[in-house]
Amino acid sequence: MRGRRLWAWLALILGMIYFALPLIGTLEFSLRMRRGEYSLDAYRVILSDPHFHATFGFSVLMALGTIVLGVLLVVPTAYWVRLRLPRWRPVIEFLTLLPLVIPPIVVVFGYIRLYNTSSWLPLTGSVGGTNLLLLFGYTVLALPYMYRAVDTGLRSLDVATLTEAAQSLGAGWITILWRVILPNVLVAILSGAFLTFAIVIGEFVLAALLNRPAFGPFMQLIGANRAYEPAALAVIAFAITWLCMGLIQLVTRFQKHTQIRQR
Amino acid sequence: MSSKSGLSWLGIVPFLLFALLFLLLPTMNIVVGAFRNQAGAFTLENITNLFQPSILSAYWISIRISVASALLGCLIGFAMAAAMVLGGVPGWVRGPLLTFSGVASNFAGVPLAFAFLATLGRLGLVTVLLREWLGVNIYAWGFNILSFWGLTLTYLFFQIPLMILIITPALDGLRREWKEAASILGASNAQYWYLVALPILWPSLLGTFALLFANAFGAVATAYALTGSSLSIVPIMLFAQIRGDVLQDPHLGYAMAFGMIVITGVANLIYIGMRMRSERWMR
Amino acid sequence: MAFLEISSLQKDFGSARVVTDFDLAVAQGEFVSFLGPSGCGKTTVLRMVAGFETPTSGTIHIDGQDVVSFKPNQRNIGMVFQSYALFPNLTVAQNVAFGLRVAGRPKAEIQATVREMLALIKLEALGARYPFQLSGGQQQRVALARALAVKPKVLLLDEPLSALDAKIRVSLREEIRAIQQQLGITTIFVTHDQEEALSISDRIVVMHNGRADQVGTPFEIYNHPATRFVASFVGSINVLNGILLEPERGIVALLGDVQVHLGRPLAGRQNDEVTLALRPESVTLGGNGGGVQLKGQVESVNFLGSVIRLSVRVGGNLMLLDGFNQPSSPPPKVGETVQVSFGAEDLMVPGE
Ligand SMILES: Nc1ncnc2c1ncn2[C@@H]1O[C@H](COP(=O)(O)OP(=O)(O)OP(=O)(O)O)[C@@H](O)[C@H]1O
Numbered sequence A: 001m002r003g004r005r006l007w008a009w010l011a012l013i014l015g016m017i018y019f020a021l022p023l024i025g026t027l028e029f030s031l032r033m034r035r036g037e038y039s040l041d042a043y044r045v046i047l048s049d050p051h052f053h054a055t056f057g058f059s060v061l062m063a064l065g066t067i068v069l070g071v072l073l074v075v076p077t078a079y080w081v082r083l084r085l086p087r088w089r090p091v092i093e094f095l096t097l098l099p100l101v102i103p104p105i106v107v108v109f110g111y112i113r114l115y116n117t118s119s120w121l122p123l124t125g126s127v128g129g130t131n132l133l134l135l136f137g138y139t140v141l142a143l144p145y146m147y148r149a150v151d152t153g154l155r156s157l158d159v160a161t162l163t164e165a166a167q168s169l170g171a172g173w174i175t176i177l178w179r180v181i182l183p184n185v186l187v188a189i190l191s192g193a194f195l196t197f198a199i200v201i202g203e204f205v206l207a208a209l210l211n212r213p214a215f216g217p218f219m220q221l222i223g224a225n226r227a228y229e230p231a232a233l234a235v236i237a238f239a240i241t242w243l244c245m246g247l248i249q250l251v252t253r254f255q256k257h258t259q260i261r262q263r
Numbered sequence B: 001m002s003s004k005s006g007l008s009w010l011g012i013v014p015f016l017l018f019a020l021l022f023l024l025l026p027t028m029n030i031v032v033g034a035f036r037n038q039a040g041a042f043t044l045e046n047i048t049n050l051f052q053p054s055i056l057s058a059y060w061i062s063i064r065i066s067v068a069s070a071l072l073g074c075l076i077g078f079a080m081a082a083a084m085v086l087g088g089v090p091g092w093v094r095g096p097l098l099t100f101s102g103v104a105s106n107f108a109g110v111p112l113a114f115a116f117l118a119t120l121g122r123l124g125l126v127t128v129l130l131r132e133w134l135g136v137n138i139y140a141w142g143f144n145i146l147s148f149w150g151l152t153l154t155y156l157f158f159q160i161p162l163m164i165l166i167i168t169p170a171l172d173g174l175r176r177e178w179k180e181a182a183s184i185l186g187a188s189n190a191q192y193w194y195l196v197a198l199p200i201l202w203p204s205l206l207g208t209f210a211l212l213f214a215n216a217f218g219a220v221a222t223a224y225a226l227t228g229s230s231l232s233i234v235p236i237m238l239f240a241q242i243r244g245d246v247l248q249d250p251h252l253g254y255a256m257a258f259g260m261i262v263i264t265g266v267a268n269l270i271y272i273g274m275r276m277r278s279e280r281w282m283r
Numbered sequence C: 001m002a003f004l005e006i007s008s009l010q011k012d013f014g015s016a017r018v019v020t021d022f023d024l025a026v027a028q029g030e031f032v033s034f035l036g037p038s039g040c041g042k043t044t045v046l047r048m049v050a051g052f053e054t055p056t057s058g059t060i061h062i063d064g065q066d067v068v069s070f071k072p073n074q075r076n077i078g079m080v081f082q083s084y085a086l087f088p089n090l091t092v093a094q095n096v097a098f099g100l101r102v103a104g105r106p107k108a109e110i111q112a113t114v115r116e117m118l119a120l121i122k123l124e125a126l127g128a129r130y131p132f133q134l135s136g137g138q139q140q141r142v143a144l145a146r147a148l149a150v151k152p153k154v155l156l157l158d159e160p161l162s163a164l165d166a167k168i169r170v171s172l173r174e175e176i177r178a179i180q181q182q183l184g185i186t187t188i189f190v191t192h193d194q195e196e197a198l199s200i201s202d203r204i205v206v207m208h209n210g211r212a213d214q215v216g217t218p219f220e221i222y223n224h225p226a227t228r229f230v231a232s233f234v235g236s237i238n239v240l241n242g243i244l245l246e247p248e249r250g251i252v253a254l255l256g257d258v259q260v261h262l263g264r265p266l267a268g269r270q271n272d273e274v275t276l277a278l279r280p281e282s283v284t285l286g287g288n289g290g291g292v293q294l295k296g297q298v299e300s301v302n303f304l305g306s307v308i309r310l311s312v313r314v315g316g317n318l319m320l321l322d323g324f325n326q327p328s329s330p331p332p333k334v335g336e337t338v339q340v341s342f343g344a345e346d347l348m349v350p351g352e
């Protein structure tokens, strides 16, 4: 009994050391820019770099766009499948899991071949088109997380009864989706949204291969040319990921409270 | 309502259209391209061309890194999850560890490479401390963060947490009564694990291994930011090919991508199959 | 020394004392039930016998051996859990074979025993199934067979029937009792269902707040409850408070002014308060029930099938009385004034 607890602590502590070291190492490294003393110089350089502002802003916009498009695409579909087309569920679920199976680099390779300037839909021919293509690509990447979150949220609702109740009060489809279903799966959507944000904000492969000025390729560029700034970037990126996960925890906890109150 | 039901499939048309245009068709395009020559006729030549030493070795090193990081990720993640669930440690360990695993499993890509460079690179904290405090120069011993083991060690940073996240519910599913029933029937602890616990966990373990394998196999950003093009693994080779057509033959690129789909596809099929099996038992 | 002997057993969880001064001697082949409300410590005693919990103090002897220091897997005890606890990865036959397999018995012996056990629980045809393909009742029978396959010295069952529905519960408890008698195995059966305990046990231990309030045959427990708790927990009961008028002649004043002659001396002094108890079936509607005659008003009528239960307000007290259903004479209506009667000798004095 006591021996088992000893081994358990040993495993946990060794694991925690493995996880803590890179974080401490990165933090320490990011402060080392000025010779002989710790300073925030690396952060100052990064934060005042106009490319940082441009690429970070671009990626934030992309992430928000992805979230909006993802919600528009996933919520009505998941709702409709639960309500009317339960037979289609396996198909839809399979489709939403595919992005986990097909590596993103293959998907974007397909985009480049399919939507190049000489194709029937020359999306890569213009900046706007390429941005749109990137947005679609990110939505594909986010699909598994978004769909799973929303579908789990819908499972805990009695979709059919809610819908009939709303219909009996004279609500139309848009109203039902917007006023009844959406608020009830809001927490699920928010969890999906924060996860999507964390994934999109630092994404590299799609943006690099579609040649868009996103945060991921910017980081890679800095990494290839500078010494201390990459560490600062890693700290910032880690903080963003942590923030997104923290927000997910927060909203799920909030949901638990409201659920108890509803009963 | 019933009058509309004949057309109710229209409700998912936007989604299906989106999936068709931006997921299925692009992938099909690659798959079909892998079996076509420049002139557009059917051929197996692209596939056979994969079997040239440089590409084969890229696949081989990719597979080795993926297997190593998945295997170690499974073992270490399992040890940590088991310590947390079964090890008799206080309950407050659980929340923070799971939250951290959620963060770390999503902390991949370019910044992860930076973190490991800053830690285990030539000037990294651990490298320096080991040299100054213990007089151990790991680089003189042949370690290099831009190598097979360096990349594996880096991938573990998201592989272990992913394992913890997936295997913890399975460990929670091991009921205390099973252990008690086994021991009252005369079984030792080892016999319980060998005859009951491991067989129950086996589908989850194998499935998670497959998932971690696919996860590592498809990863590009970390490897690219860490090693540039110095380590020829499949995704990086493909990345370079897409950027600059280094292989001269785009159809060879299709074939490489096709090979990736096959490998990650098989891994994921194993994962899904195993998941279904373990759920059947657990009802 | 009895086959299974528990003496001065005590168990603390932190500062909470969960089992206190628990003594019990079980003869070989006896079927003893632990009966008591939720949280009274039944499971804890059972788990100490099994070896999953270590007693804070006290001893447990099985077949003359002190087993407190033994691990569960050294005690040769069979146990059946409330939640079946079948191994989901093994078939029915493999589950039953488990104990023999880990003991390293020869294959032929294992096969023979498994066949014998499956015949015992009448599931010969289902040996190749997995637990998830069985009903709850079937799973619990397999769990019983698994526990019996190793020929344990003692069989422990912790509320084995409480997850099953009512019909199966009755048939399975009889099956368990029949198998127990056939094998002559020493058995402890935990339940909080008094009917279950009364119907199949040789003896019952009524537990309350970690103590054994009374140990006795179902007949003794029901008819001569040792404490007020036992009287009220086992079966329904009317509790009547009275004043002792003449201890040596056994005369008590009940319900204010009704004098009752118990016909036996009572402990206590004159004018002491006494508590008397009376089973509903000892009270009769009308005047033929015995020497004590009372009048009251019917407050409710519950038709329970073969039995009709009335509650009648007599003086300030509510009295329950059970009568057999007779198609020819319908029960009185609510609000009617009726006469009830009982024999003074049916009055029980808890602890007497
Ligand atoms: N491991 C433990 N730690 C602390 N307290 C415990 C533990 N196990 C049991 N208890 C407490 O001991 C008391 C007796 O529990 P026990 O499980 O023996 O009751 P029981 O008679 O089996 O009840 P039930 O009919 O509900 O199964 C309860 O108050 C319970 O809360």
Ligand SMILES: [Mg+2]
Binding pocket: C042, C043, C044, C158
């Ligand atoms: Mg209990």
